[in-house]
Amino acid sequence: MKKLDQHFYNRIDVLRIARELLGKVIVTSFEGQVTSGRIVETEAYAGEGDRASHAWGGRRTNRTEVMYGVGGIAYVYLCYGIHQMFNVVTNQLGIPHAILVRAAEPLEGIDVMLQRTGKKQLDNTLTKGPGNVAKALGIFTRHTGFSLQSDELFIADDGFKVKKNDIVATPRIGVDYAGDDAALPYRFIVHGNPYVSGKKINLHRDN
DNA sequence: CGACCGATCGTCT
DNA sequence: GACGATCGGTCGA
Numbered sequence: 417m418k419k420l421d422q423h424f425y426n427r428i429d430v431l432r433i434a435r436e437l438l439g440k441v442i443v444t445s446f447e448g449q450v451t452s453g454r455i456v457e458t459e460a461y462a463g464e465g466d467r468a469s470h471a472w473g474g475r476r477t478n479r480t481e482v483m484y485g486v487g488g489i490a491y492v493y494l495c496y497g498i499h500q501m502f503n504v505v506t507n508q509l510g511i512p513h514a515i516l517v518r519a520a521e522p523l524e525g526i527d528v529m530l531q532r533t534g535k536k537q538l539d540n541t542l543t544k545g546p547g548n549v550a551k552a553l554g555i556f557t558r559h560t561g562f563s564l565q566s567d568e569l570f571i572a573d574d575g576f577k578v579k580k581n582d583i584v585a586t587p588r589i590g591v592d593y594a595g596d597d598a599a600l601p602y603r604f605i606v607h608g609n610p611y612v613s614g615k616k617i618n619l620h621r622d623n
Numbered sequence: 624c625g626a627c628c629g630a631t632c633g634t635c636t
Numbered sequence: 637g638a639c640g641a642t643c644g645g646t647c648g649a
Contacts, residue, residue, distance in 0.1 A: 459641070468641070479634060497632035499642050516641060547642050557633085590641055613642095 417441070417574045422565065425487035425506050430513040433506050434460040435585075435604050439578035442520060442571050444553045449528045451553050453520030453543050454576065456606040457613060459588045461503070463512045468594035468602075471512035482561050483512035490569060492550065492560040499547030502555045504564065504571070518546045518589070518603070519611045520553075529553070540610040582607045589614055 427433060443452040461469040470480045482491045483505050491503040491514050507513040520543045529542055529552035543552045564570050585601035592598055605612045
């Protein structure tokens with residue numbers, strides 16, 4: 417179990433980083449309660465040129481300011497007044513790239529995650545979808561700006577490798593407002609994993 | 624299964 | 637004052 421270092425996040429290719437985050441383990445340790453999950457779905461938001469991004473056109477506000485900082489920082493914002501959305505900021509100072517973690521497969525602390533989400537049984541809704549991921553892991557908007565080198569919130573490599581053929585790129589979810597950029601294949605999933613959000617995709621693969 | 628709908632509030636215009 | 641990078645429930649086929 418090795419924490420992803422600063423260099424991992426500071427690279428310039430946000431699509432590559434989003435792809436590489438698949439299979440990595442996101443860990444939180446708040447108030448002594450350790451919870452973790454293996455990332456199975458991510459979405460890249462490619463900064464100022466990306467209409468789907470909060471930083472589109474160089475928009476710089478109180479909320480989006482963290483994205484302009486160095487990579488390796490958490491960007492957490494509130495969506496629909498209810499859901500906390502956990503993102504990883506990437507790239508260098510001044511480049512507002514970010515990656516939304518949309519789904520994970522629960523690993524440690526399942527009892528704690530059930531408690532946090534108010535669910536009774538473990539099923540694939542526990543950490544399916546970005547709102548559920550953050551809720552299960554206990555991540556809130558107050559964690560925006562947190563360094564991912566922290567011991568309370570970080571992403572690690574435990575040696576697990578996702579098979580290359582299992583990674584599929586699709587358009588992002590819920591970004592219809594983004595015009596042509598809505599069609600960009602910036603969402604990465606582990607194909608067939610039950611925790612991946614959205615409808616199931618049928619790849620035409622020869623049997 | 625798909626379509627629709629309400630919840631709920633910080634952020635930006 | 638309008639609007640979400642969503643979710644879970646309900647309703648009808």
